[in-house]
Amino acid sequence: MRILHTSDWHLGQHFMGKTRQAEHQAFCAWLIDQAREQAIDAVLIAGDIFDTGAPPSYAREQYNRFIVELRASGCELVVLGGNHDSVAMLGESKTLLAQLGTRVIPGVCEQLDEQLLVLHCRDGTPGAVLCGIPFIRPRDVLLSQAGQSAQDKQQSLQQAIAQHYQHLYALAEAKRAELGGDLPIIATGHLTTVGASASDSVREIYVGSLEAFPASAFPPAAYIALGHIHRPQKVGGLEHIRYCGSPIPLSFDEAKQQKEVLLVEFDGGGLHQITALPVPCFQPLLSLRGSLKELEAQIKQAAQQGSAEQPVWLEVMVGTDDYLSDLQQRIAALCEGLPVEVLRIRRERGNASASLQGQARETLDELSVEDVFTQRLSSESLDEGEQARLLGLYQQVVSELREGEV
Template sequence: MRILHTSDWHLGQHFMGKTRLDEHSAFLDWLVAQVEQHRVDAVLVAGDIFDTGTPPSYARELYHNFVVAMSRTGASLVLLGGNHDSVAMLNESRELLKALKVNVIPGAQAEPEQQLITLHKRNREPGAVLCAIPFLRPRDLLESRAGESADHKGRALQQAIADHYQDIFERAQGRSAQLGGGLPIIATGHLTTVGASSSDSVREIYIGTLEAFPASAFPPADYIALGHIHRPQKVGGHEHIRYSGSPLALGFDETGQQKEVLLVELSSAGLKEVTPVPVPVFQPMKRIKGSLKELAGRLSEAAATATGERPVWLEVTVTEDDYLSDLQARVQALCDGLNVEVLMVRRGRQERNGGLMAEQKETLSELTPVQVFERRLATEELAGGDEHELNRLYAQVLADLEEQA
């Protein structure tokens, strides 16, 4: 059985005033070509298909065109909802897409059997049993009780997620036995795991209730295909628990990453091999930093990496000690005649005591509410017990707001 694992497409993303339409279109065409070239039996998309719950019409068109193109390859397709996806929107065409051998799992299902899918090889023989688990919202698994602490809610949610995985996994074992045994079991997920390396463009899922799910709490599936973290990686060093990462750089902090999809081969003995397939760069992006004098040369170097007619998108950090009111204009003047486009100009600032913005040059939009609160607390002289209590109360407020959302 050969599957292709991908996630976090974020179709419809509007990046600093720029559409990603051409990039996403090129990626989806490339992905279909990989399915045909590698004779893939099934494609798993582990969440965040869209960037928002109300994607623009062109993003929906890309989605449906991809489904049609995939139906012509002979491979099956499983689409799972992520925290960015709307359950209602994915449900709109769910029944219609079944006619094209597409399984859509927008959220946790009322009947657990609906999250159990038999994946077939191209010759129509059963090849694997899939525990199709999407992003799990707290309200899908727990009943809210007034007065519970954030810590208690977090532990309860973590246990509920673990129980949900175990329930679907045991049903998968039963399905495998019904089909003669020996079928590998695959699971999916869209969540943060302990030790996963994140990036600025990843929005926290369980702020105030669950920060990360331990890898040890997953059932012993032969392969676990995860989404949500944009950096491709193994979880806890395990070969069989993987994030495929996003196929496009969704923030400037991701520009140094080699984006990939994962080609996974399984047999009756379990996992055979995982092969990363590098995704081409469809839109060059770079971060450069330096004084105005240094930037002149670095901008020329960046322009040299342009491919075709596409300009290189840049985030420029200027490390000048003096405050310059015309900084944006000065940077733009340096770009004259170069095949680059500056999307963001930052001022490099040294970390100061009492400042919310650190040397990493973060903006409020790049910080989670918890990080903002922690950095604000750091500006006050508080006793250790007071700081702990304020953090606890703030976590409780976030948990309550999350339940009401």
């Protein structure tokens, strides 16, 4: 059994005034080629197929086109809902898409066995049993209880999610026994786990009202395909619990990451091998930092990666000269005639006044809702862990509000 594990596509993302449509289209074509060349049996998308609960029409069209074109490659597709996805929107077409070899689990199902799937090899024989677990919202598994503290609610949610995994895994074991007893069991998830790192510096991060789900609470599946964290990584050093990361950089913080999808092979009922397939860079994206003199050389070097048809997108952080009032004009002069496009200019000084001056040069069209909240956070004296926790809480509130609108 050979599967491709991918997640966090965020189709329809609007990035500082730029669409990611061309990048996503190139990625979809590349992934379909990989499915053919690698003789993949099933593709798993572990959440956040869309960037918002109400994606633009072109993003929905990309999603549908990918499903149709992937079907010709001969492999199955399983789509799990993420925290950015609308349960209602993903669910509205699941019956239709099932006719195209695509199974969609937009949210926690009323009947647990609806989340239990059998994945097939290309010859039609059963290849694995899948515990298809999407992003779990508190209301999916918990009843609100009066008098609970925030810590009590957090602990109750962790326990409820752990029970959800264990109950579904028990059903998977029964299904495996029914099918012959030697199939691997695969689980999915869209959440943050203890030890997951969003950057090259290893640290715990917290997203949503669930603070770092412990890896020990997962059932003993042969492989656990996770989504939600955009940086590819093992969880707690464990080979079989993986985040594949996003296929394209979704922020300048991710610009230096090698994006990938994971080819996971099973043999004799267990995990055989995991191979990272590097995703090509479809749009050069760089973050530069230094004085104006240093930036001049860096911008010229960055321009070598661009072309008139596809300029390099830049984030520029200015140090030393960050006090200058005409900074935007000076940066524009450094870029004149070069195949680069500056999407954001930042001043290195961390004080609030400098931050506000920098923000005044940006329009709302250049900022997402999350950018505005992130900039507000940056003006506070908070450590990285606390900023990440607050950002996660904010993202969950926005997701729930969007879900209510759809």
